[in-house]
Amino acid sequence: MREVLVVDDDFMVADIHRRFVDRIDGFHTVEVAHTGAAALDAARIVRPDLILLDVYLPDMTGLQVLQTLRAEGDPVGVIMITAARELDTVSGALDGGAADYLIKPFEFEQLRAKLVAFAARADALGADRGIDQNFVDTLFGHAHTSGDSPPMPKGLGAETARLVLDAVRGADELSAAECADLVGISRVSARRYLEHFLTTGAVGLRLQYGAGRPERRYHAV
Structure with missing residues (x-):
């Protein structure tokens, strides 16, 4: 522990x-x-x-x-x-x-x-083992040296993911609904992509408070 x-x-x-x-x-x-x-x-x-x-x-x-x-x-x-x-x-x-x-x-x-x-x-680092380049690359966060992106979760497509990221990067920040309008997908789908990129660290989140539930606003990092 x-x-x-x-x-x-x-x-x-x-x-x-x-x-x-x-x-x-x-x-x-x-x-x-x-x-x-x-x-x-x-x-x-x-x-x-x-x-x-x-x-x-x-x-x-x-x-x-x-x-x-x-x-x-x-x-x-x-x-x-x-x-x-x-x-x-x-x-x-x-x-x-x-x-x-x-x-x-x-x-x-x-x-x-x-x-x-x-x-x-x-x-x-605590393991009693020799090292090779793959081991070093993994430690330093370069496991995908071939240039491939990490695999997308089931149900999410790489091309749509690229469009979602482009939309986020082209705006100061946006909501899932705004992203959906820009990309041409449903709000639910946009939210799934945005939440995926939130967990990977590709986008950040700001909660905008007002009446009712806070709005989730996403931005590039």
């Missing part, structure tokens, strides 16, 4: 992330922190396997937390989870050795995919 430290200054968001983590097989939230100082203290005491780390904290940035951990020689896995979209923030996360980066708001399946990938990499 991999132990996870959840760090977010928003108590409600932190609790949502905690509950998400505890739904994923092989992962368990061992501690929740709401400041950078508390995150560092918890990391030193509980020694988690993974930290879900927000960038915007009240006393320091998540990047500073990450830098402090690395300066102390702590190799703990870190996934940055934040609303920050600035390129320098992403660059800083990569430079600090973050394992991944997930932009808010996100859904359970997106987080699950990130944690499953993290566990697969950790298991591969």
